[in-house]
Amino acid sequence: MNRLQVKWLSLLIVSSSVFLAVIDIFIVNVALPSIRKGVNGTESDMQLIIALYLLGYASFLITGGRLGDHYSRKKVFITSMLLFTVSSLLCGLAQTAFQLNTARFVQGVSAAFMIPQGISYIHILFPEHKERIKALGIYGSIAGSASVIGQFLGGLLPDIHWVVEGWRLLFLINLPIGFAAALLAARYLHDTPPQQSGRFDISGVMLLTIALFALVFPLIRGRELGWPLWSICSLAGSVLLLLFFAYDQRRKLAKQTNPLINIRLFSYRDFNIGLCAVLFYFMVQDSYFLINVIFMQTGLGFSSSETGILFVFQGVGYVVASLVSIPLVKRYGKRVLQGGVVMMILSLMMHVFFFRSDVLPRPVLLATLFFYGTGCGSVLPSLLTMALKSIPVHFAGAASGTFSTFQQTSIALGIGVVGGIFFSILGSQTSITAYMGAYQTATGVNILFLLLVSFFLYILPEEKEARAGS
Structure with a gap:
């Protein structure tokens, strides 16, 4: 395989990350009633299936990009792709809503680590402007196609009952794609040298994650429980945490210690x-x-x-x-x-x-x-x-x-x-x-x-x- 073929194959490999990340939003949306019945969940459990995935994604997305710079994009891409695939397996095997939602959060975190590597690789693989625009167009069209395919499969698969319940196939279909992408990445993606460009803002990541959980979780679970005191305190606390996060980021920027935002x-x-x-x-x-x-x-x-x-x-x-x-x-x-x-x-x-x-x-x-x-x-x-x-x-x-x-x-x-x-x-x-x-x-x-x-x-x-x- 010549260099040109390897370059375009590499584009398809890294585009598999956005395909899986997007399809796992839309494939779940249409199938929520079937999933709820399968794990005997509540209304708020179904909201959390979507929200926890997105919170994991949102909390670690910026960190995911910096991790690729720090440890090499190839290693982070393969590791996060395997983690996404394993967490998909755990989603498909879940017996309770708690198990499913925990695995969904891990899915979101792994998506946050693999997506930035794919976008960075496009800029590395296609330094020439016209080629890069074409590559980004292909990347975007794959993401758009994933949303349509996800909606179709999210409706179709729950009505199919083979060896396992149909709704479990929503997650298990990620396995062949994820493992194949990891193997092809190990074989064809060229490595990028680590860039030791400052320390991670670990405290910023944790603070933002806790603040977002404190905001969204009570909005979803509090209603079903009759708005107990902890849910009101959590919402009030989330505002304080977000204000402290902004102060913390401003302070780190003044000290030039590489803030998260x-x-x-x-x-x-x-x-x-x-x-x-x-x-x-x-x-x-x-x-x-x-x-x-x-x-x-x-x-x-x-x-x-x-x-x-x-x-x-x-x-x-x-x-x-x-x-x-x-x-x-x-x-x-x-x-x-x-x-x-x-x-x-x-x-x-x-x-x-x-x-x-x-x-x-x-x-x-x-x-x-x-x-x-x-x-x-x-x-x-x-x-x-x-x-x-x-x-x-x-x-x-x-x-x-x-x-x-x-x-x-x-x-x-x-x-x-x-x-x-x-x-x-x-x-x-x-x-x-x-x-x-x-x-x-x-x-x-x-x-x-x-x-x-x-x-x-x-x-x-x-x-x-x-x-x-x-």
Whole structure:
């Protein structure tokens, strides 16, 4: 195999990390009712299946990038890929919700270590600009395809019963991909020399992880337990911990001791506005799947496979719009994202109107899901670009890591807040009227969040203004 072939094979190997990381979000979303039945879990257990994965991912993402610099990217990639694969096996073998959620957290942590190595390898393998753009396009298309495949398999596999229960296959299918990727990486990925560039901010990682847990865990578990005192204290404590984390990072930056997050990033106005848009957009993203899947399968009686097929149309809309929107953003800027948010809001209104037991015309239902996906695809691919457009080049890596951490935390927060509202209103009721009331209220909250996204995009400076301001 010549050098050119090895280079493109290496791209596919490192892209397996984002494929597995993304598919394990979407494959679970559609299958939550089946998983809940399989492990005899509660409503909050199902929220934690998504949230703990994302919290593990968010807490260690920045550290994962630095670990690759410190110990060599090849070693970290292979180790984290094997850890992801083993934790997938543990998810597939779990007998209780606690075992499953513990393994899901480990999955998220291992994803946080392997994803930054893949992105770094792309910059190393493709130093020439045009080739790198092509490679990043392939990487992005693999991530987009994983979201569609995940939704399809998440609906299909729980209805298949072979040697094991169908829902366990959701995790066990990671095994051949993960082990193959690790073996190919050991054979074909070239190593990168370690860069002993400062010490790890271990205390910062631990402080951030504890603060995020203290914030999200009581939002999910507290409602089901009747908001005991510990849950209120935890929420209050999370605010104090996050404030202390900011103080700690500022102090370490002043002492030049390599903090986890560079606080100077927050001196850029459009970066802060972009993060506000990110917060509310990603609070909608996975909470949308949570409440729609529960409503469709448990409320309206759709099968798992039927739900998965329906959401494929949403995924296709996303992929199509993401390909079309990127060149449009170069020409029209943030107006493309604003238009996408408007499409999402209109689509959610259509969801509330059409998603009923007595009025469910399939062509309209499919068009509504496709329309929503089109809105998402018009916003998400360029949201990072909008947030980072005035950030200096030497801050780009730190800003990207901070953005991704904020993104994953926002998704987990949305699961806790919007999911909590849905389940609180539903309570122990099982009638279609009760499901409709809970669904309409939770969807209304998501519409409110999208209106806030639209506001922050409106006040976000255009590129010329951002450059002048910086």
